[in-house]
Amino acid sequence: MRRRFLRFLAITTFRHAWFFFPLLALLTAGAVHTLRRMEVDTSLVAFLPPASPEALNIREVVRDYRNLEPIVVTVRSREPGHEAVLISVATELARWLDDARYFLPPIYRVDELAQDYYSSLSDLRLIQLLTPEDWAELRDADNLARHLKRLAAHRLNAFAPAEVRRARTLREDPLGALEAIQRRVAISRGPTRLETRDGYFMSPDGRAIYLLLYPVVSAENGRNATRILWFLQSSRRSILERRAPWADLVEIDFAGNHVTTARQIESVQDDFDKILKITVPLAFLLVLLVFHKLESLFFIFLPPAIGLVWTLALATLAFNGISAVMAAFLIVISAMGIGYSIHMYHRFTLELYQKRNYYRALSRSYVETGRGVLASAVIVTVLFALLFVTSLRDVQHWRDLSRILRDSQGLAQFGIIAAIAILCNMLACLIVIPLFASLKALLARGRVKPVQLYRFSLERFYEPAVTRPRMTLGVMLLLSVFLGYQARNLDFFPRFASISAFFYPADEQLGEADNRFGRPGRPVIAVVRGDTLQRALEQNDQLYRNLNRLDRDVYGILSYDSLRIALPSIRSQQEALNELRRIDLARLRDELQAAAGDLKLAPGVFQRYLEQLRQLQLRSDNPDFLRFSANESDALKNTVWRYLTSREDPDGKRQYYVATMIYPRAGGFPPDRLDAMTAALRVDLDQLELIGDPFVERELAQLIKYNLAIMILMAVLCILLGLILHFRSSRLAWLVFIPVVAEIVWICGLMALANLRIHFFTVLALPLILSLVLDNALQLTQYHHDRRPCSVRHAMLAVGRVIPLTAGIMALCYGTFALMRHPGFRQFGLTVLLGSAAVLVGSAMLLPALLQLLGRGQSLGVVLRVDSETEI
Template identity: 20%
Template sequence: MTPVRGIQTCYAWLARHRKRMYLLCLALLVLCGAIMFKLQVRDDVGIMLPDSGSLQRSLALMDMTPFARTVFIELQASSDAGGGEALLAVAKTVAARLQPPHFSPVLPDSQTIPAPGKLMRLLPALVDADDMAALKARVTPEAMAQRMAGNYTTLLGMNGMLAKRFIQADPLGFLEILLAKWNRLQVFGGAQVRDGFLLKPDGRSLLMMLKTDVSVTDAGQSETLMKEVDAALQSLPVGMDATVLSGHRYALANAGTIKSDLRRVFAASGLGLLLIFMVFIRSRDVLWMALLPGAVLVIAGAVLAGCYDAVSGITLGFGAVLLGITVDFALHVWFALRHADGSPGQAVARVARPVLYGAATSMGAFAALLTSDISGIRQLAVFALVGLISGLALALLVLPHLVRPAVVRSSAPLQAGACRWNLPLAALVIAVLGLGIWAGSGVGIDRQLRSVGMFPEELQQAEQRIRRNWGGARDSAVLFAEGATLDQALERNHQLAEVLAKQLPHSGVVSLDPLWPPPEVQRVNRERWARFIAKHGSAIASELPVAAAGYGFSAQAFAPFLRFLSESPALLDADIFDRAGVAGLNGLLHVAHDARQYVLTLLPDTPEVQRMAASGALPQGVILVSNQALGRMLGRGISKDFILFICVACSCMFLLLLLFFRRMEFTLLAMVPLLSGIVAVLVLMRLSGGSFNLFNVVALPLVIGLGADYGIFMVCKLRSGADLGTSRAVLVSGLTTVAGFGALVLARHPGLHTLGCTVLVGVGMAIPVALLLLPALYRRTT
């Protein structure tokens, strides 16, 4: 039994059991509604990024960078609001309100003074060949005498009590070599670390950095987090203001925009559909037409709730599009029933074949989206496929029993005559389409991650302000030296430091290597230190007390330093840095995650850095993560998806149309509307200077599927000469689709807006091409 014959048989059987069918449909909708009620909406743009491959790994690494999941709070004071001490007092009050589990400080509390004796024990493993000359210059008799004079003056000064421990442990200034290495970790140049905050030298600006365990893509937790921050910043003293910058703010902006857009889109699309139905249907059947899209959304939403733990708000916004697409099948069935000469079962059977093939082409276009690496796009595909299947079933099996008997009889079919192709017009169409494809081939790929999200002007201004005042550390490129062990990660980081020193010697690199080299480098440094002590240790031990006695120091004043010189140096590890009181600084550039060790290097995200990484100059196990690198990978992913989607969708359309019409000329004729829609999008983007992003890629297969639908119905009409209200059905179904996508144009969210604009242009071109150009290309003479 053919599908068409089966549908006619189903109509006859259901006509005898209509009450049971109505009860079954009602029960199904109630059940789906209960399941859909449990649907969890995820309001972020992370779901619109690839979830596999190198980009996903880079995003995971980006989450481990020093300033990921960090809330930046800048406090500024006017000239009459007090100086740095006033800012510090306010910052401590704010920090006291922002405590774990949500918040923890990024910088260590500088009130914990590092232990000088333990700091000295770091030195032997860090003294390289360049440092040795400075050490030798400090141990001559003249240099020791000069240093003792300086020590004596310091002890008599205001900071004498604070300096006493340091002078006792390091009378010759060896720690200055270590301090020079530490200065290379200065990410916010010129700022002083005070009590765990960054304070500008003028005392007018202070930066708080608070780490949080809340992901920047978790809109629900981000809302709670930002409420805590806003509450902590209430009642600031007069003359002080605060600027907050965090990825969580962007997540909230996206979530709020999507929610407001959903309300606007559904209201506008629903109103548009109702007006179209009232103008073209003008029957009480409009009630069933209006209810059908809602039933489809309930069923599709229930399937999403069963398949996914959480669904993107963008996917739900796409439901407005389904309002226009799924009703197409119902419109063709309704017009066929209203123009039928025979029984309703026969009318349904006559229209079933083009409706089924139209549904198949639309499903083929949406099925192409299932090949995407992007979770959000796969959700769109599932949502659309379930909506199309349920809409098709309702249109062919249920709607015919709800529609009133026909009152408009079909006009007589056109008399059979010679079929003529308008060859000159066909040649012109081919030339125009070819020219359009050539012109559109120059459309580029938008590689900016921001093109898929909402970035309000207020947050952009806050970002620019903090970048202007504190530099662009949070925008730095990050090089991850990965290892199965910490030693392996440190070795790769050392190799990276050598590469950067040769290729980017003046690039502002912030590296851990000078302070934490790999064990082999430490071994060489300790041997160098041992040779230095063997040669100069005795002289230091004998001449230092003499130089010290000249300024009244006792013989035992520097005993801790002399004991240090006689100790065997140890290899550096995290415990040694912790005991020295400086583990927090190193912790910014060392991360352990999933049984892997990562040592990080920061540097400006410049084209030179990108070219160096692309050339293969980075050592094995070193990975570059930056906005530019992510944009490049995103661009490659979009290009791949674009080519794959177009090839798969067009191939499906061609094969399905060829299977349906079984003649090449009618297959090509039916493809003209979809090709026209694609060309219209390409040309408009070329003329406007636009470029493809993720949402354009999603939209083009939809244009292909819808254009193929219109082509099928019009070619069927032209071949048979029978009028089942096809032209009117194509027009109305096209208008319903335009109403759905037109509503998306009203969205403020860039993704939804782009999706609406792309399909609106493509479908807006496919409709007149199907209604006007196809009859002109293939004419039947009487």
């Protein structure tokens, strides 16, 4: 069946090239056009199964709160004493960056909420915002003495205009609520503990001023992050060019998730460009060295390129885009397509030089080598399809299955797209090679000009295996035992699923060494919810209390950004008013009079102060609570929408969600204290979702490790079963299976010796190596079996050159990633290099020795006669 199908495909495509060429061009052009609307998601969330409620919440929160994580713009002066210049630069920069396409209005003075919103509130409403911690501070005896000293200072300087305004503020805000709130706002509205100086976010040494930019687009889209970084850099360049003196006095830097994402992309692209400019020509030269014809480049490299374009187009049509990690993996899968093309073109060339007939050469190469390519592709496709099957354990309803099929997220989609990619590469190879063969026959008018193919001197490897197979197998066994013993030291990277864990640009630091603000790490979004707005706000107030109870140093917390500072629940506002009513005015009067005597002040100086408190207590019986309504100020409404969202649950009930950003220090939250912090945050809360890299990485690590264990077990069974079905012989299947297992063991041992660890990037290289091992072992075994009578030496002379060719192409195209700056890609490149070496040794020594001992069915006399034959 397979033979007839492959022969029909080859001959039909060859004879009707006039029809298939335009069809191929039309399909590829349409696929390229489709790629224009492809979105690339850089989020870790992309690999969580979308059928789970946690993944749904994460995705929706990332969408709704995409602008919660700000970008910090740092304007530094190169020398001290330029505070005025810093303010001028910040003002001009804020004007340039105030672009609604990218950001909300920049913040560089004491928060606009404190300026516009808090200042507009009545004194009683200000008091309603106070937290229990604020009341504890206001009741403190030291705070009371500080107030008295300031009142005394105002009395002694009563005629100074500035002091008159401050005295009026104290009389109108007797408890100092506005000051406490402004101080709290200044240190809890950004990614770090911001401090103020003269109304600006300025470092204590006066050499840096900071702006906060809240983007309107998500950093999870790599294209958006790149556009934002380009806008920031162009704004900086324009300002410094327009004001030449500023370029010598200040420097402007950017930090934040969007900036980090864009810089990672730029860094990887820059390394790719530099490496590919060298490695791609070397790979081309290696192919030309073997085949001595320029046409070989088109036969080998064009089919996987077309297959990649088809895959990306199908992913865009089905899922509207892919993740950045999936895109990288598709590039790796293209290496499998290169392997298929090398095997097919090499066999076609051999048959063409022997038979001098294009029809017979295509028919023979497709029937024999094509069957091996088809078997290998189907086996690897089944392995990736198992990722989809394992994800079905989360499906509890048909709607969950439909969500998996339509969304470009989760390991299920990863398996689907990877399987599609392999099939597209195989199909492109099987279609393109006959078309090019037809074009070649047309241009050459049917003539064939054979050339000698390069052999790589492989006899140094396979001759010991052919002449002394038992000794070779013994050595290979000892090598397997040694490397298998070393493989026990191979462990998982703690942040297995993290991509950003390997890379954090040095220029993202915010100058902690210069006594400036601490550099924040990636934040965690804490989300509470309720069936009413007030219930959600009550939950958020409790979360704020839990945060205040945590020891920042123990849990690595730098700052947090909460709606509690702008809109507490009515219950919390009532509690604040109750604290106001508990103030004993008579006792306070006695304390003030005693303190006034010590300061030699007249007792009447506090009369206005006490009367104000009395009026506040009376008015607290009929309060004007802060609510989220149309009657409130625009400053409040604009601020609330940054934290609050609502949507209907599956039952049609409205749910309200409130988010709080929790920022760690640069090193992130301590992994060993993450569970304790989670438990402390959940105290007295009905429902709390913690969303961020630490939690996503932990869930992904468990998910991937679980699936990895299943995949290893299923891979062993699928490969063995697939080989048995392909050869219809258990003996031949084991001849291929043993080298595959041995070489995988060698690679694990070599990784352990090279101090490599199992993480996303090293796992990314394993399918590539597995495909390379399987292709070489299957093709050599099949050639030895199909061409009976055939000796091992003859098989190695005929098709053995493909082994170093494929290993060399993989080492050049992917192993050179070891030269990249990104540690993850560097370890990926090292893994590919080790894998290429293991494949070369296993395919050129271990497999020939097994074939020499177990490749029965051929008489010795025939084998010796065949050994004397020459093969191009």
